[in-house]
Amino acid sequence: MEKKVLVTGSTGNTGGYAARYLLKAGISVRALVHNLDGRSEELARLGAEIVQGDLSDLNSVAAAMKGISSAFFVFPITRPGIIEATAYFAQAAAENQVGHIVNLSQFGAQRDVRSHGAQNHWIAERVFERYGVPVTQIRPTLFAEWFLYQASMIKSQGKFFLPFGAARFAPIATEDIGRVVAAVLANPAPHAAKSYELFGPMILNMDQIASIFSEQLNREISYVPVDKDTFAGIVQNAMNAGPYFIQHVSSLGQDLNEGRPAGMNDLVETLTGQPPLDMSAFIQKHMQAFA
Template sequence: MTAPVVLVTGATGTVGPHVVAALSDRAVTVRSAVRDPEAVPDELAAAGTAVEFDFAKPETWGAALADVDGVFLVRPPAVDEADLKAFVDAVGRVGVDRVAYLSTLGAEKNVLVPHHRIEKRIAATGVDYTFLRASFFVQNLLEVHRADVVERDEIFVPAGRGETSFVDARDVGEAAAVVLTESGHADRAYDLTGPEALDYEQVAAVFSDVLGRPITYPNPSLLAFARRMRRRGTPLGFVVLTCGIYTTARLGLADRVTDDCRRLLGRRPRRMRAFVEDHADDFARDS
């Protein structure tokens, strides 16, 4: 019997590599969708086949979707919503069995976010779907805010005193592999959070304890945060998006903790401390 083929979009992003890694431990053939198959990291190349893919280039979709049974679908921030919806329609046309879509916590109620509309589009295709509505990725502290920790010993985010139920992208990747390869998850939605909600004073305390030096949380205003990001050359659109995400925390809307990760993984999801311990070298001061 031929192993099912699973296409992983966003394979080099925050969650995609962890989806690929988790799927590689299962009886499936992994196909990583990337812009340049010749430049994929070694771990992706070892886990399966890389195929050229671009949401903005429909001419790349056919080969990527050929004989595919499942799709892990993620919308990178730079991808136009219309392009992603067109790809969703193509997934429905070619007979893919199931789709796991990386959405965001609260998307079912928040009509302002593109994830709300994309979820509806996926459901309309008739393909078996699972929506993975994830909380704020703890990896953002490394990918977006590492410079503040390394250079200034600060967690510099405009989240006020609000708490966030941080989730580890590694756990989300493992959850995606579960819903794409096991039965019982069709037409379901899961709210994926970590096991605790922390404010950023508590986050700074975890960093301080693990790294062995004082890390502070200055609690900057949205304007101060935006100014620092822009001085670093961060695109305005990304700054606005990030401010919107942290405003959710400021308003006390990011603290909901669920049991969905534990039920899917059969274990407790990773805590903030585990993430900082695993990346302590990345947050060490530059010599």
């Protein structure tokens, strides 16, 4: 059977990068999209087969799986429904003899965690493992893209607001996660039943990140620590976010403040042959948003 990879979330960040890396490598991609728009048209121009469907609809997922050799699953952390969608995806993969699934989970996915979203990711991992289709769990730390959500405030006020206190972590760009996903999908056998925790190249606290922003933007940028309720209001205004996502972010801030391990490794470079972007390079790539 010709290798054809199903990529969900292909009009978003991680899935979009994964699809493009696979197409660049000459691997056939079927992109499952929720809406047909300019982003899906661009993928089609790059050579992807576009199918419209919904991860919450078993029949549309099963139809998208036909003739697929491996598949990437990602579900938005902004809304509930991941456990049902995971079960549909795993069932559809089993019905169509899909050879491998790559699941985008998160570093905070644990049995005992405050965030409903993170706990649901942990359950989703267990669902995939029990279905019998070989799976690789991708567990990245917080995305560097978090700072794009506050780009307008960085631009207008010279500040960003987070409920992370003195927490430290190694922000990772979604393009680096997408490269890892593409590398695993392109050659999945060595990665079966493995879980990869992914990090950016340097552990930083928020003041250090503010200093990097100041250096790159050539003006003073400061970090303003806020409580979870204040941040909930910011997120709701900036992203029109609902209570599910707000609970996740607020709980994550509490976990980070209480010293959840930051984590560090070189897996991105090991798996893809290219080191991950540091914060300086990330800001440079998105200078139009921040400056």
